[in-house]
Amino acid sequence: MGEATRYRRLSKDDAVVLLVDHQSGLISLVQDFSPGEFKNNVLALARSAKFFGLPTILTTSFEQGPNGPLVPELKELFPDAPYIARPGQINAWDNEDFVRAIEATGRKQLIIAGVVTDVCVAFPTLSAIEAGYEVFVVVDASGTFNEAVRQAALARMSAAGAQLMNWFAVACELQRDWRNDIEGLGNLLSEHIPNYRNLMTSYAARTP
Template identity: 60%
Template sequence: MPNDAKSQAGANRLSKENAAVLLVDHQTGLLQMVAEYKNNVLALADVALKFKLPTILTTSAETGPNGPILPEIRAKLPNAPFIPRPGEVNAWDNKDFVKAVKDTGRKKLIIAGIVTDVCVGFPTISALAEGFDVYVVVDASGTLNKDIREAALNRVQTAGAVLISWVSVAAELQRDWRDHGEILAEIYNEHVPEYGNLVTSHTAASKG
């Protein structure tokens, strides 16, 4: 790989020092359409919490049918700035939200939300246009059906977003198991049943 390509690849890596998390419109009403994503959303919130990433929470018209933000998210991140948008569909159209994002001082934005094609797609494209690097967490974002999901992800990827899973976000932030790897293990153990089973088997074998 040429040196300039290597340098660019290294610059694109997420770290605890360069990334911020945006959780957009994970609201109780919207979640009814994509309930299977709840564990992944809470896992991403745990990643933000455990790795101490600046995190911005926002909702849109929460007094209407969209409902309030998931209480579990607020409970995990009680000190995160929370921007209840009065009506803007695109979170990036809300000046308080954009200010909160820019106040983090981070240029790499890890974003997830409901629904993928609107709540994630619109601010992703807007942030990319302003020079941010945006990582869309596909398994912590949901929408109505597979066709819409694929179209939405294709649109943001074409615009320049990186598609990623919450498991990959956590691992990329961790980088080395020897650097307090118990943090990553704790998150995986809670949110990935298969990993929990692996831990149980390893513990049993070690005691045996």
């Protein structure tokens, strides 16, 4: 089996989450998801990172300009996480503090999401792959101008070896087995997928 066809499974012992440029100004550019849907997906990924105890690194680009500050919910969720306010580098990988923060975790699997998909996610993804990391792009917690731009960006990253996932798949692959924490994972999913609450309600009714 070739390297490209191997099933490289996410591990909570080797993964770090990178939340790139989820800033108040940049988020206004996201048009491939509705505002409510996109916010839900980003917070679902962030809360999944907390649930599994994954190291999480926050970074922003040129906060003083029109890109704006990091959305407050992410700062509140990760008050002690490395926070790299890049003074100007468009590609986060060009910022030494950002790369050092990743290296300090000792982990080789990068779970990345950001705004916008074709620049703030694609550029560090391609750079990280070149540097020898495994990169998992969370497509529904990353947004851009329209569907066509998103598809072109995902195709570019996939061709370079990035794996494309959604936040739900990330959570399930990290969980491995429902029996590890049925209520914990079920409640996390229920908070962000309304219909999933029905499953948990049914489960609770059948559980003595």
